Amino acid sequence: MGYKAWFQCINQQCRERYPLNSIIYRCRTCGSLLEVQHDHNALICRGPGEWKKLFEDRYKSTEWPYGSGVWGKKEWVLPQVHNDNVVSLYEGGTNLLWAERFGRMVGLENLWIKLCGNSHSGSFKDLGMTVLVSNVKQMISEGAPIKAVACASTGDTSAALAVYCAAAGIQSIVLLPKGKISIAQLIQPIANGSLVLSLDTDFDGCMRVVQEITKDETIYLANSMNSLRVEGQKTVGIEIVQQFDWQPPDVIIIPGGNLGNVSALGSGLLMMRDINLINRLPRIVVAQAERANPLYRSYLKDFETFEPIQAQNTLASAIQIGNPVSVEKAIRTLKQFNGIVVDATEQELADAAALGDKAGMFNCPHTGVALAGMIKLVKAGIIDKAERVVVISTAHGLKFTDFKVRYHEGTLDFPCQYSNKPIELPPRVDAVMEALRENLLKGDK
Ligand SMILES: *Cc1c(COP(=O)(O)O)cnc(C)c1O
Ligand SMILES: [Zn+2]
Secondary structure (H helix, E strand, O other), rough: OOOOEEEEEEOOOOEEOOOOOOOOOEEEOOOOOEEEEHHHHOOOOOHHHHHHHHHHHHHHOOOOOOOOOOOHHHHHHHHOHHHHHHHHHOOOOOOEEEOHHHHHOOEEEEEEEEEEOOOOOOHHHHHHHHHHHHHHHHHHHHOOOOOOEEEEEEOOHHHHHHHHHHHHHEEEEEEOOOOOOOHHHHHHHHOOEEEEEEEEOOOOHHHHHHHHHOOOOOEOOOOOOHHHHHHHHHHHHHHHHHOOOOOOOOOOEEEEEHHHHHHHHHHHHHHHHOOOOOOOOOOEEEEEEHHHHHHHHHHHHOOOOOOOOOOOOOOHHHHHHHHOOOHHHHHHHHHHHEEEEEEHHHHHHHHHHHHHHHOOOEOOOHHHHHHHHHHHHHOOOOOOOOOOEEEOOOHHHHHHHHHHHHHHHHOOOOOOOOOOOOOOOOOHHHHHHHHHHHHHHHHHO
């Protein structure tokens, strides 16, 4: 079929194009980031009803590679890659659940959580990495001199890169900020055979180094400034709409660090609008940790200026980023989606995550940031109780057990109002009965 895609410079004055098999991350003419563009005239030849039917027929099937939530939309993502070169671990197709009880607790009737962490490596990063690594495999098959794929990471990108490269038989290299990621995140690339380089700096420091070492074309860059990542991640918005029988929700809330994911979310939704699968757009809210909130600060000035900051330590370690690579794309997205940016303190994010857990979720701290931001917007009357709200949960809570342990032990440096401490007892029935009386039957006296 004649579907085509290419890299295109995001700078409106430039718009230079490059083929997808070139080793390139920024425009050679003007230095701006690139984005993947598709031939909409070809895509639009198939009507919206036909696209919907095709996507539905493939959804979660076992027909390689189309059962994947990403590759089920292959024509919209990376049409030119051969199916033999697709490196897929059946990513996407994650649960979108109605958080009824939690919604009621915070004043919403129609709150939904998109569990992107229920994925192979435990975060949404799988959606982008399957596309990037597949493109690398295709380039290698065409003779490109790529020896390894490298990324800087706050934890989840490296986990995803390592596992997709392992599945493809390609060497991966990960640069991690020493002591700033969770044990679960660190052990993933170790187990998957990555060359793990632990640098005594923060994410922004690792990002500077990886951009230097990937100037050598034999080491391919896998960070989200490489727009192939964004192409895969954009399926999350399409998938949410599909799961609602092709109706867009009213609001989508997403935690943001390097800001590739919000750009991806917007890009998928715009593509649906342009190919006439939807006729209105949801509002997009980006939530940042107060300790790493450069986008929020820019939002307060109507995006007239943007200043990178030095990110402070935050429990939301995957978004501890002061100089986000995709800020321009993110601001463009927010302007198109009537966007809002909110931030959350450490206590707010931890309490929101814990309150959600008490209502049957198991949130990572980044999802906590999004939930805390949502609670603020509901309280301020900016989100109405009847609106259909989707929170993108970006990683599985099991990757962040240390955060939860510290919260429930009460060893964080603020009061943890929902902490639930285990009671240690001798193994005797009377002692257990006494504990039950004290903790369950208190109100009966
Ligand atoms: C990467 C990541 C984010 C942030 O995504 P960006 O594209 O960097 O804004 C949020 N949550 C988790 C769990 C992540 O791994
Ligand atoms: Zn350019």
